[in-house]
Amino acid sequence: IYRYTQSANGWEQSGTITAPDPAGGGDYFGRSIAMDDSSLLIGGTLHENSTGGVWAFSRDGDDWRFDTILQPDSINEGEAFGRFSQIHEDMFFVSSLGFGGSGAVWVFERDGSGAWIERAVIQPESPSPQEFFGWGLEYDGDLQRLIVGSFGGEMATGAAYIFSQDDQGAWSQEARLALAEEESVPGDIGLPGSPGAGTIGVGWFQGMALLGLPGRDGGEGAVYTYTQRRAGDDWVRGSTLSPFDRRPFSFFGHEFHNRGSELWVSAPAAGVGGSIYSFSYDSDSGGFSGASKIEASIEVGLGDGFGSTMATAGDLAVIGQPGDDEGFGSAAVMRRQAGGWVSESKLLIPGQPGLPSITGGEVACGEGGSADQFECSRVDILSFLSIDAIGGGRGVRVNDLWGWTDPQTGREYTLVGRNNGVSFVDSTDPTRPRYLGSLAKTPGSQSAAWRDFKVFDSHVFVVADGAGQHGVQVFDLTRLRDVGDEPAAFEPDALYRGIASAHNIAINESTGIAYVLGASSGGETCGGGLHMLDVNEPTEPTFVGCFQDSSTGRAGTGYSHDAQCIIYDGPDEEHVGREICFGSNENALSIADVTDKNNPIAIASASYPDAAYAHQGWITEDHRYFFMGDELDEGAAQRDSTLTMTGTRTLIWDIEDLDDPILAKEHFGEVMATDHNLYIRGNLMYQSNYQAGLRILDISDPENPFEVGFLDTAPGRNTVGMSGSWSNYPFFESGTIPVTSRSEGVFFLRYRPREIL
Numbered sequence: 001i002y003r004y005t006q007s008a009n010g011w012e013q014s015g016t017i018t019a020p021d022p023a024g025g026g027d028y029f030g031r032s033i034a035m036d037d038s039s040l041l042i043g044g045t046l047h048e049n050s051t052g053g054v055w056a057f058s059r060d061g062d063d064w065r066f067d068t069i070l071q072p073d074s075i076n077e078g079e080a081f082g083r084f085s086q087i088h089e090d091m092f093f094v095s096s097l098g099f100g101g102s103g104a105v106w107v108f109e110r111d112g113s114g115a116w117i118e119r120a121v122i123q124p125e126s127p128s129p130q131e132f133f134g135w136g137l138e139y140d141g142d143l144q145r146l147i148v149g150s151f152g153g154e155m156a157t158g159a160a161y162i163f164s165q166d167d168q169g170a171w172s173q174e175a176r177l178a179l180a181e182e183e184s185v186p187g188d189i190g191l192p193g194s195p196g197a198g199t200i201g202v203g204w205f206q207g208m209a210l211l212g213l214p215g216r217d218g219g220e221g222a223v224y225t226y227t228q229r230r231a232g233d234d235w236v237r238g239s240t241l242s243p244f245d246r247r248p249f250s251f252f253g254h255e256f257h258n259r260g261s262e263l264w265v266s267a268p269a270a271g272v273g274g275s276i277y278s279f280s281y282d283s284d285s286g287g288f289s290g291a292s293k294i295e296a297s298i299e300v301g302l303g304d305g306f307g308s309t310m311a312t313a314g315d316l317a318v319i320g321q322p323g324d325d326e327g328f329g330s331a332a333v334m335r336r337q338a339g340g341w342v343s344e345s346k347l348l349i350p351g352q353p354g355l356p357s358i359t360g361g362e363v364a365c366g367e368g369g370s371a372d373q374f375e376c377s378r379v380d381i382l383s384f385l386s387i388d389a390i391g392g393g394r395g396v397r398v399n400d401l402w403g404w405t406d407p408q409t410g411r412e413y414t415l416v417g418r419n420n421g422v423s424f425v426d427s428t429d430p431t432r433p434r435y436l437g438s439l440a441k442t443p444g445s446q447s448a449a450w451r452d453f454k455v456f457d458s459h460v461f462v463v464a465d466g467a468g469q470h471g472v473q474v475f476d477l478t479r480l481r482d483v484g485d486e487p488a489a490f491e492p493d494a495l496y497r498g499i500a501s502a503h504n505i506a507i508n509e510s511t512g513i514a515y516v517l518g519a520s521s522g523g524e525t526c527g528g529g530l531h532m533l534d535v536n537e538p539t540e541p542t543f544v545g546c547f548q549d550s551s552t553g554r555a556g557t558g559y560s561h562d563a564q565c566i567i568y569d570g571p572d573e574e575h576v577g578r579e580i581c582f583g584s585n586e587n588a589l590s591i592a593d594v595t596d597k598n599n600p601i602a603i604a605s606a607s608y609p610d611a612a613y614a615h616q617g618w619i620t621e622d623h624r625y626f627f628m629g630d631e632l633d634e635g636a637a638q639r640d641s642t643l644t645m646t647g648t649r650t651l652i653w654d655i656e657d658l659d660d661p662i663l664a665k666e667h668f669g670e671v672m673a674t675d676h677n678l679y680i681r682g683n684l685m686y687q688s689n690y691q692a693g694l695r696i697l698d699i700s701d702p703e704n705p706f707e708v709g710f711l712d713t714a715p716g717r718n719t720v721g722m723s724g725s726w727s728n729y730p731f732f733e734s735g736t737i738p739v740t741s742r743s744e745g746v747f748f749l750r751y752r753p754r755e756i757l
Contacts, residue, residue, distance in 0.1 A: 402453055
């Protein structure tokens with residue numbers, strides 16, 4: 001917990017509060033915070049193998065003294081006690097989303113010595129499995145009622161439960177507030193992956209119970225009010241609050257804050273960085289009389305999540321922005337003035353955590369299975385550059401990666417994608433790589449988790465997804481020959497504006513055609529399919545057509561997440577010499593003939609069992625097999641025991657007949673990790689599998705691959721998740737394998753095959 005104090009110089013960090021004896025794997029200390037004048041209670045849901053706990057502190061002058069960890073005897077591993085909490089006078093309420101498979105709320109009471117005594121466990125009368133009861137809670141002292149949020153279960157639409165306490169101290173369910181079955185849809189709580197999405201809001205205001213459904217109406221969000229006329233009466237739905245400037249994917253209703261005659265409702269994905277809507281209440285008429293909007297004004301960025309958390313005291317407000325500062329998060333400090341709420345300052349986490357770089361000599365993978373702190377097998381570290389060492393700075397993460405070999409000098413250059421640009425590294429000597437400079441994101445665009453690029457004719461073509469008006473940057477890589485002693489800040493040589501954001505780009509170097517994939521936010525999106533560009537004049541890209549197979553993609557528009565386009569030279573003689581694209585299209589493999597850009601033809605599409613998200617793939621050098629990864633299936637299998645996956649799944653397509661691709665094999669890896677980008681060179685497949693790092697498989701028998709080496713780039717992580725290794729580039733003649741790892745940086749590795757005696 002970071003503490004800040006206001007002084008004459010503004011807000012300054014005045015200390016931290018940490019968990020006594022923290023667990024090595026992380027406690028999530030700070031998952032919830034509740035405090036009053038004498039007590040500070042901090043939840044940590046990962047404590048003791050996700051049993052969870054609440055650290056209780058008491059005031060000691062101007063500081064806090066640790067007393068004990070609250071942990072009910074009834075809580076078990078994996079149930080994550082400590083998720084949401086509140087102190088009201090001498091009562092403390094705290095939730096576990098996983099208790100008993102459906103969630104619960106505990107009630108503690110503070111005795112005369114200041115100790116917290118467990119008094120009750122509250123659950124719904126008829127909980128549903130995986131209901132996640134306990135997502136948000138608030139106690140109203142005037143009404144003497146507790147409201148608890150819930151989502152998941154059979155409908156996953158969101159609900160609020162109201163509980164009251166009798167004279168003997170027993171708690172009972174008084175009401176369940178939810179939309180009628182015919183009104184609700186599973187998307188009411190929102191879509192995961194955006195600030196405020198996949199949540200529900202609950203609270204109290206002027207005697208009304210509040211139910212926020214951020215995903216309602218395509219993510220516009222809505223808040224429903226409920227009142228009880230007299231004690232014992234049913235709770236009846238009243239007015240509905242909506243943002244006055246309704247926009248999809250704003251997620252209005254994520255959280256509430258009661259300020260007497262004002263109700264604040266957050267929409268953390270509204271506008272550029274998030275918004276708070278302030279509704280005025282007229283107690284005489286018993287209704288809402290007006291609304292205004294509160295927004296941050298200091299260094300606002302797309303995805304900041306302003307309003308994800310809210311706290312006020314008098315004319316001071318502190319608003320959480322977890323997506324700000326390149327993902328480190330920040331808190332916006334605001335003051336009420338005559339014209340409304342005004343940004344005063346921004347609180348940032350001090351320092352820049354990260355691993356130190358490794359240069360000057362290789363670190364071999366030893367017999368004990370480690371290279372430095374990284375688990376490995378037959379993969380050595382030639383060097384490692386931290387994000388800071390390649391121009392990253394605070395909160396920057398790396399993503400995609402590609403390589404370029406200078407045809408004139410033979411030098412090898414590694415291109416590393418970041419949230420906010422592309423870094424260029426001379427990796428000719430892989431034990432002493434040199435950072436040369438950076439190409440920043442397009443001015444006016446936003447930093448983005450997804451940046452992709454490919455190389456043709458000594459030029460790199462760069463796209464970014466979720467970045468607004470970014471376009472396709474074109475940069476002449478021969479300019480890297482002339483970099484001096486200091487890293488350079490480069491400008492692009494050209495900018496193609498025919499698209500705005502795009503998820504990916506593929507280039508067929510045999511034809512000079514670039515395929516922009518997953519375009520959105522403006523321009524000719526081609527339904528998210530192939531936006532085809534002639535880049536034979538690299539600084540003058542020319543649009544030559546669209547292709548999308550509307551039988552594929554989640555939205556039925558032919559959205560293509562990734563593709564590989566080649567001049568086909570495989571066993572299907574009908575298509576030899578044609579330009580063929582293999583698309584990983586969210587729910588299917590797409591195969592298309594794009595030889596005639598004015599008349600591209602869908603050859604075939606193929607689905608497969610338990611598809612979660614067909615992400616990316618690569619063809620074998622004999623053009624007989626296509627290996628493809630599904631990015632979300634391992635996570636789905638972890639949540640659903642009926643999906644029998646024993647490790648990372650790789651789909652092996654037999655494409656001997658392009659018109660009839662056959663799923664020949666599902667290969668399951670050595671560990672259960674989320675897979676990302678894979679590439680094939682010769683008889684080896686190189687997979688970047690996020691938290692399991694780089695995995696190398698022998699595919700000399702394509703339908704029976706086996707692992708021959710690995711290096712885990714994110715030590716100490718769990719294996720299912722999207723931190724760790726994003727991508728790799730195994731095509732340098734030197735054998736150097738650059739690998740990106742999202743929070744760490746870029747590794748330069750070497751695979752050491754077993755000697756055959």
